[in-house]
Amino acid sequence: MAAAPLYLSAAEVARLLEEPGLLPLLEVALGRFSSADGEVEQPVRSTVALRRCRGFLGVMPAYSAQDDALVTKIVRFYQAPDSSHLSTVLLFDPSNGVLKAYLRPPCLDVLCILGAGAQAMSHYQICTQIFPFKQVKVWSRTRERAERFAQRAAGPVQVCGSAQEAVSGADVVITVTMATEPVLFGEWVKPGAHINAVGGCRPEWRELDDALMRDAVLYVDSREAGICESGDIILSGAEIFAELGEVIVGKKPALCDKTTVFKSLGMAIEDMVTAKLVYDRWEAENRPKP
Template structure:
């Protein structure tokens, strides 16, 4: 008879996930994904159920990595209009790939938040000018925070500019970041001369224009994960070198790519594998819509550490 699955909370996820370890493991997974069958990653484009009546969406994201022996499915609800609840709610179901049994249900809000910032950090490591000093964050919610933390693993910033639709949320984040943070009154002001721009908003029409972006800047375009939503204007997409997390997923979900009809130069995994160049001296965009394999690898690290700790606690009770 199978055992009851463990429940691992968001607090535990945050304690157990080491960001540097996760960065290495997501970088490897993105590379494996872009190797196709040879990489051993199985990840269909997620299933999305629109809940139009309530302005929400439900996404189902299964993934398997044979080299990591890790199998999991994330169920994620995103409701941009939520006020008292987070706009994203998620659970990761971790299964034993050898027999299919359910090992754990892991909080997916924390995993989504952390792994998305780390995936952008992997792209930034390859695509941004190594002397980047000014970071602009457009949006000041969960992802703005996780991106600041993840990008800070690569370097420290002289200035962190923040713009959000609600000034109060930008002010709150600026206080958390400290003296390098500056609240801006417009997207244009935030991105002027910025070396790295990260758009993490719920905008559905373009908010970032080509004429405001410094040539050679790197942009992580993280929001706009529906085919009719966008954050970046068409000219910016067309005139930059565009990288993405998954061509398959972006061709179905990324409004910034679909509506601008821009070329996609490479998946970031192809850069990691040395098959495509990192043209960091040009203006680069990393368009992500989020990949199940990132959740799978995060869940594997969390689950293994959680089980190790349980074993230690039972062998050496306090």
């Protein structure tokens, strides 16, 4: 009989990820995904639309031969301000059944975050740990949420009254909203800035306007997913320049002197690498002493 599955809470996962080591593994995983050598099997996310509830359920499987790891992420997304995302990552035994700054702009003084939820906070934490930003600005449609974000942040954060105010002069802009219409416009963006577009993960949703999508150099985590799932790409008709993994393995350049957009839809291979690292660390802590 198979052993009972191990369940790790969100708090335990966070503790096991406190020690550095995840980012280099994600870098390698993205490079392998874009190498198309058969080492990574990952279909585009399958979704079930919950139109009456304004949400969807997504299933994201992946297998890495090099890691000998099989994973499925189950995620639900609702357009609700207090509880938009909830996900579970299942790591299997295949035998029986979350980067370096490749697109960093030359100047890294001002960070702007549009959105103030859980994903906004995780992006704030990693960006301020890695990069020497001198100023952080945040905007949310609900000012109270932006003020709570600023209170929880580890350093000073300027709460802005409008998205345009937050974006003005920013070197890096991160969009982590539940918007279905653009909240970021090209005319606001400083030339040479970099945009991480994280929201807008459905074909009919978007965060960025046509001008920004067409004028910037567009990078994605997955071409296939981008042209199937990203409203920012589909509705603007923007041309994808490269997958980030292609930059990592040297197939395409990182054009950091230009305005760049990285459209991230999330990939199961990233969840697989993270889940395996968490499990390996838990196992090391709980392995019986000889």
